[in-house]
Amino acid sequence: WKTGEGNKRLPPGPRGLPILGNLLMIGSKPHHDLQRLAHKYGPIMHLRFGLMPVIVVSSPEAAELFLKTHDLVFASRPPHEASKCICYNQQNLAFSPYGSYWRNMRKMCTLELLSNHKINSLGSMRKQELDLLVRHIREAAGAGGVAVDLSSMVTSFSTNISCRMIIGKKYNRDDFSEKGFAATLREGMKIGAAFNLADYIPQIKGLDLQRLSKRMKAIAKDFDDFCEKIIEEHVQSADENRVKDFVDVMLGFVGSEETHEYRVERDTIKAIILDMLAAAMDSSGATIDWTLTELIRHPRVTKKLQKELESAVGMKRMVEESDLEKLEYLDMVIKESFRLHPVVPLLPPHAAREDCTVNGFHIPKDARILINAYAIGRDQTVWTGADKFYPERFVGSDIDVRGHDFQLIPFGSGRRGCPGMQLALTIVRLVVAQLVHCFDWELPDNMLPTELDMTEDFGLVCPRAEHLLLIPTWRLKAF
Numbered sequence: 001w002k003t004g005e006g007n008k009r010l011p012p013g014p015r016g017l018p019i020l021g022n023l024l025m026i027g028s029k030p031h032h033d034l035q036r037l038a039h040k041y042g043p044i045m046h047l048r049f050g051l052m053p054v055i056v057v058s059s060p061e062a063a064e065l066f067l068k069t070h071d072l073v074f075a076s077r078p079p080h081e082a083s084k085c086i087c088y089n090q091q092n093l094a095f096s097p098y099g100s101y102w103r104n105m106r107k108m109c110t111l112e113l114l115s116n117h118k119i120n121s122l123g124s125m126r127k128q129e130l131d132l133l134v135r136h137i138r139e140a141a142g143a144g145g146v147a148v149d150l151s152s153m154v155t156s157f158s159t160n161i162s163c164r165m166i167i168g169k170k171y172n173r174d175d176f177s178e179k180g181f182a183a184t185l186r187e188g189m190k191i192g193a194a195f196n197l198a199d200y201i202p203q204i205k206g207l208d209l210q211r212l213s214k215r216m217k218a219i220a221k222d223f224d225d226f227c228e229k230i231i232e233e234h235v236q237s238a239d240e241n242r243v244k245d246f247v248d249v250m251l252g253f254v255g256s257e258e259t260h261e262y263r264v265e266r267d268t269i270k271a272i273i274l275d276m277l278a279a280a281m282d283s284s285g286a287t288i289d290w291t292l293t294e295l296i297r298h299p300r301v302t303k304k305l306q307k308e309l310e311s312a313v314g315m316k317r318m319v320e321e322s323d324l325e326k327l328e329y330l331d332m333v334i335k336e337s338f339r340l341h342p343v344v345p346l347l348p349p350h351a352a353r354e355d356c357t358v359n360g361f362h363i364p365k366d367a368r369i370l371i372n373a374y375a376i377g378r379d380q381t382v383w384t385g386a387d388k389f390y391p392e393r394f395v396g397s398d399i400d401v402r403g404h405d406f407q408l409i410p411f412g413s414g415r416r417g418c419p420g421m422q423l424a425l426t427i428v429r430l431v432v433a434q435l436v437h438c439f440d441w442e443l444p445d446n447m448l449p450t451e452l453d454m455t456e457d458f459g460l461v462c463p464r465a466e467h468l469l470l471i472p473t474w475r476l477k478a479f
């Protein structure tokens with residue numbers, strides 16, 4: 001329990017095996033395994049993955065200490081083989097270590113790509129894509145009693161708006177490589193989320209025991225070809241009047257360090273393209289999917305939400321983004337969904353930039369910090385009836401998801417908190433409201449809501465393992 005440096009006390013935790021440490025205690029759902037261990041060892045727990053000390057944080061008070069009180073110490077990311085190989089030596093924002101490069105890119109992403117102004121300027125594009133989604137579902141509903149694969153439809157919608165916003169156009173299933181655009185990107189994300197032994201025992205990296213390195217190199221090559229093609233198309237494009245996508249904005253900064261403070265090179269653009277696509281493509285879609293699943297399991301909540309929409313929007317038109325601020329119950333439903341189903345259940349690892357003492361425990365430099373947002377959202381000591389979906393718990397409460405309230409941190413908090421939060425909240429609220437307002441939903445084959453499979457598929461983003469199949473019926477009076 002002691003470090004080599006005198007009597008410094010590490011947080012409690014289970015004993016590990018030589019070399020592997022506690023790695024074998026972690027299965028296919030790490031957030032569940034770590035939640036179980038935290039019940040035994042406490043909210044600040046010490047494990048060892050391979051040769052690396054890992055600190056697991058599982059309560060709001062502890063999360064506040066790491067993400068607010070000592071935010072600057074824990075604002076880095078550890079070395080990450082997948083990002084090194086695929087994202088140009090960890091030049092992506094999400095995994096780049098704390099320092100001037102990260103600060104510069106973070107500022108560019110926050111002020112130039114994900115600002116409220118930029119998000120608002122893309123509103124009509126979101127509307128077009130959402131209208132298309134509703135049309136497809138309505139066509140299926142027209143056939144009467146036919147179930148649609150809502151998970152697939154929402155995922156395609158989310159992929160399409162992300163691609164249009166970031167690289168200016170949509171990609172078909174079979175574009176890009178033999179496997180297809182989205183499948184290749186998702187494979188990259190799966191590899192990024194995998195427990196790669198080389199990250200924890202760097203000495204055995206060359207052995208490539210899990211055969212990840214070979215796959216990473218193949219994907220890195222595909223991605224590089226893809227990003228090069230995108231950049232070339234943007235450079236060649238003569239249309240000055242089109243709405244600027246993220247690649248246009250970043251290309252505008254290349255070689256203009258004198259007028260802008262951003263130092264942007266070709267590899268930077270490629271790393272940020274991949275980062276943004278990976279962060280945006282599945283996260284909002286998975287959240288929408290989980291929210292609709294809970295609504296199907298709780299018809300009372302759906303009815304109440306439909307009533308709110310009826311009185312705020314009326315039955316003669318669809319929901320607009322400008323309606324969202326009036327929809328208080330929708331806000332509670334979304335918060336409750338984020339609480340039970342944070343789609344990034346373990347925040348990407350933070351890294352300690354120096355030794356630090358937290359709550360009397362010694363946290364060594366370079367330790368990986370895993371914040372278990374899933375465990376915090378289901379903490380029985382914080383939430384009454386923690387496993388129940390009950391949006392009314394937020395009536396009269398000012399707890400929100402924006403990172404000020406550490407009992408609910410689906411977007412993280414502090415310097416590394418999600419810069420895409422405002423965009424994600426707009427998309428999730430709008431799509432959930434639209435789908436609940438335009439359609440009634442039923443389960444196929446007389447299935448009961450209690451029979452819905454709630455298994456998660458763990459990755460960088462954690463969607464439902466099974467697709468949500470539902471029968472839609474059009475509700476609105478007009479058109």
Ligand code: HEM
Pocket residue numbers: 093094095106109114275276279280283284287342343344347348409410411412413415416417418419420421423424428
């Ligand atoms: C429901 C949707 C989303 C959720 C739940 C989510 C959640 C998160 C979380 C938990 C983090 C890590 C915070 C930490 O380490 O403390 C994060 C980081 C990040 N997110 Fe999101 N996110 C979502 C959507 C988006 C979108 C739409 C974008 C951009 C288009 C985005 C871009 C990023 C980036 C670039 C980072 C890395 C920030 C850094 O390390 O400095 N996210 N997100």
